[in-house]
Amino acid sequence: MNIFSRQKAGATGEGVIMMYRIVLVILIAITIFGVSAIFYNYSIDVRHSEAEILTKQVETCLSPSGTLNLDNIQKDSEKKILDYCEVKNIERFYVNVSVLVSGKVIKNLEAGDSGQTWVKAIFDNNQAGPSLVQYEPGYYKAQYNSVVSFNGQKMDGVILIESYVNAEVNS
Amino acid sequence: MKKTNKNKGEIFYEVIIQIIIVALIFALFFIGTVDKASSRGVKQQVLEKELALLVDSASPGMDFSVKKLNLNGQITNMQISKGRVFAYVDNQQVSSGYPFFTKNLVGIKDNGDSYLITVR
Numbered sequence: 001m002n003i004f005s006r007q008k009a010g011a012t013g014e015g016v017i018m019m020y021r022i023v024l025v026i027l028i029a030i031t032i033f034g035v036s037a038i039f040y041n042y043s044i045d046v047r048h049s050e051a052e053i054l055t056k057q058v059e060t061c062l063s064p065s066g067t068l069n070l071d072n073i074q075k076d077s078e079k080k081i082l083d084y085c086e087v088k089n090i091e092r093f094y095v096n097v098s099v100l101v102s103g104k105v106i107k108n109l110e111a112g113d114s115g116q117t118w119v120k121a122i123f124d125n126n127q128a129g130p131s132l133v134q135y136e137p138g139y140y141k142a143q144y145n146s147v148v149s150f151n152g153q154k155m156d157g158v159i160l161i162e163s164y165v166n167a168e169v170n171s
Numbered sequence: 172m173k174k175t176n177k178n179k180g181e182i183f184y185e186v187i188i189q190i191i192i193v194a195l196i197f198a199l200f201f202i203g204t205v206d207k208a209s210s211r212g213v214k215q216q217v218l219e220k221e222l223a224l225l226v227d228s229a230s231p232g233m234d235f236s237v238k239k240l241n242l243n244g245q246i247t248n249m250q251i252s253k254g255r256v257f258a259y260v261d262n263q264q265v266s267s268g269y270p271f272f273t274k275n276l277v278g279i280k281d282n283g284d285s286y287l288i289t290v291r
Contacts, residue, residue: 020194021189022192022196025192029196029197029200030200033200033203033204033205036204042216044216044217044220045218049224052228054272055226057273087272087273088254088270088274089271090272092270168269
């Protein structure tokens with residue numbers, strides 16, 4: 001091997017070592033950036049407040065002056081009560097409305113993915129670890145006294161509303 | 172002892188090149204980190220979510236005035252579109268916004284030193 005090919009081999013070796021060093025530096029920089037991104041990441045949770053506001057809005061929609069007329073709600077609206085109430089951006093919500101007269105449920109209205117109730121139950125039973133808190137849905141439950149009009153009859157009843165609010169995927 | 176064929180100038184040149192490359196890489200990642208550490212993202216979140224909640228709980232006919240210079244920083248831009256509130260704090264360029272769900276009509280107007288949010 002003459003002196004020129006040895007020099008060429010040496011230069012190639014230097015290039016390989018330099019690439020290795022650059023890759024190492026990039027890995028270290030990615031680690032620093034990744035840790036800082038995780039450490040400084042902060043999400044403010046307003047889902048419980050949203051659930052409370054949603055509950056109140058549904059109540060105002062169904063029983064605007066203290067009277068709930070079930071005869072006005074079409075059959076196909078019973079599973080889409082949020083569409084009936086013209087609520088927007090409903091993908092994150094599940095709402096369950098139970099109308100009770102003399103303690104018995106005479107009508108059930110709902111909208112959204114009921115699977116959120118199971119998720120909530122997991123957290124209520126302390127079966128989820130602390131790192132999963134972000135997946136617990138916002139929740140609010142309230143009951144309102146109302147005059148219920150059903151099949152032409154007016155009765156004193158109670159509207160029980162439960163609202164679940166999920167997090168946005170990117171928030 | 173192995174004899175090196177390089178002179179001191181070549182070695183110095185290589186070291187300088189490596190230092191510059193390392194400095195550039197770290198500079199890029201520090202620029203990416205500074206935005207998170209400055210808490211502009213948190214201020215933006217607070218603003219957007221506060222406004223979304225206000226809009227959701229408002230009755231038709233209500234108006235809200237939001238000063239551009241406030242506790243959450245200097246609001247450089249604010250928009251309401253496609254059912255979302257977008258707020259830009261201290262010259263931010265990116266916002267994913269936060270959705271609101273009210274059925275009322277929500278509008279926004281720039282009043283110079285504040286933004287007026289109307290709910291109809």
